[in-house]
Amino acid sequence: MNETAKSQCAPLSGVAEALRRAALRARELARQTHTPVVVYRNGKVQSQIPDASAAGGGAEPRQG
Known part of the structure; x- marks a missing residue:
């Protein structure tokens, strides 16, 4: 990777x-x-209720 590419990626290094x-905090x-x-x-939008027993802040599909 050249210096220009490195300098363009630096501000984005911590985004992921x-x-x-943020997703864990939201859950x-x-x-x-x-x-x-x-x-x-x-491929679908789903509404889920976070499950306290799931590791990593998992969620279960919302009923209804």
């Missing part, structure tokens, strides 16, 4: 990790407040 942290807040989380999975 920051997005992961945790939704779990605490019993609020559904809207996600895009398998």
Whole structure:
């Protein structure tokens, strides 16, 4: 990778990790407040209730 490409990537180096942290925090807040989380999975928009027992702040599809 040349110097120009490296300098353009530097500001974006932490973006993926920051997005992961934000998603975990959003799921945790939704779990605490019993609020559904809207996600895009398998080509569909789904509303899910975060499951406290799931590792990593997982979520279950919302019923109804």
